[in-house]
Structures are given as structure tokens and as C-alpha cells.
Amino acid sequence: MAEHAASEGTSPPMLEVDDLVKSFGGLRAIDHASLSVAPNTITGLIGPNGAGKTTLFNIITGYIPPDSGRVRFRGDDITNLPAHKIFLKGLCRTFQIPREHPSMTVLENLMLVPPHQSGEFVLAAIFRPGKVRTEEARIRQQALEVLEFLNLTHIKDEYAGKLSGGQKKLLELGRILMAEPAMVLLDEPGAGVNRTLMQRITDNISYMQRERGITFLLIEHDMDLVMNLCDPVIVMSEGAKLMEGPPEVVRNDPRVLEAYLGGQYAAAEG
Incomplete structure (x- = not known):
């Protein structure tokens, strides 16, 4: 308690x-x-x-x-x-x-959470692709660590819409961890x-x-x-x-x- x-x-x-x-x-x-x-x-x-x-x-x-x-x-x-x-x-x-994104994978649902990602900006993607790739790799690693903590690694490539109700609740907790609130x-x-x-x-x-x-x-x-x-x-x-x-x-x-x-x-x- x-x-x-x-x-x-x-x-x-x-x-x-x-x-x-x-x-x-x-x-x-x-x-x-x-x-x-x-x-x-x-x-x-x-x-x-x-x-x-x-x-x-x-x-x-x-x-x-x-x-x-x-x-x-x-x-x-x-x-x-x-x-x-x-x-x-x-x-x-x-x-x-x-409220998961059903047509995205479990891993993608987590990677979407952190705000102000460089890849969201067209100019950054064009002129600073190295920065975008480095940042994306860091976020992916963070998401994989969250999935391991939640024991969801085995479904990381499943579409979120196909998860059970309990798995979707765990995915929401994962999105919380990605947001670092x-x-x-x-x-x-x-x-x-x-x-x-x-x-x-x-x-x-x-x-x-x-x-x-x-x-x-x-x-x-x-x-x-x-x-x-x-x-x-x-x-x-x-x-x-x-x-x-x-x-x-x-x-x-x-x-x-x-x-x-x-x-x-x-x-x-x-």
C-alpha cells in the first residue's frame, strides 16, 4: 500500500x-x-x-x-x-x-509519445537527418526498456488494436512512462x-x-x-x-x- x-x-x-x-x-x-x-x-x-x-x-x-x-x-x-x-x-x-492507436504497433504507440521530436519537423528531417536518426534510436531504446519492464516485449510488433483489454491498460501505463509525468x-x-x-x-x-x-x-x-x-x-x-x-x-x-x-x-x- x-x-x-x-x-x-x-x-x-x-x-x-x-x-x-x-x-x-x-x-x-x-x-x-x-x-x-x-x-x-x-x-x-x-x-x-x-x-x-x-x-x-x-x-x-x-x-x-x-x-x-x-x-x-x-x-x-x-x-x-x-x-x-x-x-x-x-x-x-x-x-x-x-485510447491506443489501433493501426500502429505497440512499439510505435510508445515511440509516438515524447513531445517535440525533431522528426516532426520537415526542415529537420531534410537538413539534419543524423540528428533525427539519433533521437529516434534513443526513443526506440527507451520504448524497448519500457516494454521489458511491463513484460510486453513479445508483442512489440503487434497492432495495438488487437491487444486484449488488460494488455491495452498495460500499454497505457507504458505511454505514461514514456511521457515521464x-x-x-x-x-x-x-x-x-x-x-x-x-x-x-x-x-x-x-x-x-x-x-x-x-x-x-x-x-x-x-x-x-x-x-x-x-x-x-x-x-x-x-x-x-x-x-x-x-x-x-x-x-x-x-x-x-x-x-x-x-x-x-x-x-x-x-
Whole structure:
């Protein structure tokens, strides 16, 4: 389990969400939501369908604008920045349904990630081909090392669209490693994944937090995964934060047991 950062009380938050509001027609999806994520933690975000979790992710990462409120990342106001500029600041996300490039190989999907590659520019390709080749070789080697770490080397030349759901989730983690972010928002990394691959995914998340210093905020409905991987856990309800705390506190809170865990842990405790 990720340890709650000892310096949480003194270090500034990695991510701050301040009084966000977002409505779609007459439906208020985010209702004055405020929360923060400490650096070098794996923070869980739980709540029932319709609680506003994915909408919150979409606002934080620039896919939709808020009606009001602010988002700060490493102290910088990123409210209303386009998604690609937020990515360049070191804040990445995954999606519940992976968004791989299906007609490209697994290796090519990884090599596409690093920004500002020389080969993207026509003049560089014409006048500085040596630089382009050297850079491409370096990125390819980095991608091969990522694939080895994820145990995906054997499918490096497979088209990404042909992978299983679990393999696509691992590929998304590989793309995260290629981006070298400071923080990642994970939208249901366990959805549609068998237990064997799920264990590999959670082990990789723990490794990236522990060894690479990457901060994670993840939405997940698998409560066993959340309780074993995340600390702290934030609970959302009706577009706002209901509570936050260590997993053992959240799992025993009567409001959470009743509304989100369906009593399964209460039954186990009893």
C-alpha cells in the first residue's frame, strides 16, 4: 500500500481543485467541489455512478471547461488550459476505455509519445537527418526498456488494436512512462481486466509511485484494489467531496458503507 506522504502537512499540494462548478443543462455534475492531492501519493477517488468523478477528471485535464472555480497543478493555475498544454506541464491521464492507436504497433504507440521530436519537423528531417536518426534510436531504446519492464516485449510488433483489454491498460501505463509525468490521473485502471493482469497493473502503479516519484489520482470501482493500493481515499457524492481519509477510516465510515460499498466490508467486519 502506498504510504501517506509524511510531508503532506508541509509540502504544497501537487494538485488543487478549488470550488469547481460544472453543469450540463439543468444537471449540476460538479457542485462546488474542492480537494487536493499531496505529492508522491496514490490517492483513490470513489463514489457511485453519477457522482462527478470522470467529469472532474475531464475538467482537470482540460477536456471540458468549468463554469467556475480553479485548478492548480504544482502551484500553477491550469484552469481552461487546452489538454495538450496541461500534458506538457507533466499532468497526464488515462481513460476507462483505452485510447491506443489501433493501426500502429505497440512499439510505435510508445515511440509516438515524447513531445517535440525533431522528426516532426520537415526542415529537420531534410537538413539534419543524423540528428533525427539519433533521437529516434534513443526513443526506440527507451520504448524497448519500457516494454521489458511491463513484460510486453513479445508483442512489440503487434497492432495495438488487437491487444486484449488488460494488455491495452498495460500499454497505457507504458505511454505514461514514456511521457515521464509528475502526476497521472487514472480512470478505472481495473475495468475489464482479469485478476492476473490487474495484479501486474497495480504492481506497476506502486513501482512508478515508489521508484519514479509519480503522483497518482485514480477512479476505481474495485474496492479491494482501492483499499489495498490507495492512501488517502477521497469519496465524492453528488458532485462534491463527501469525505477523505485513510482507507481503513473510509471503509468503516457509515455513510460510505451504506452508499458506496454496499455493506460488503461491514458484513466482513461483523
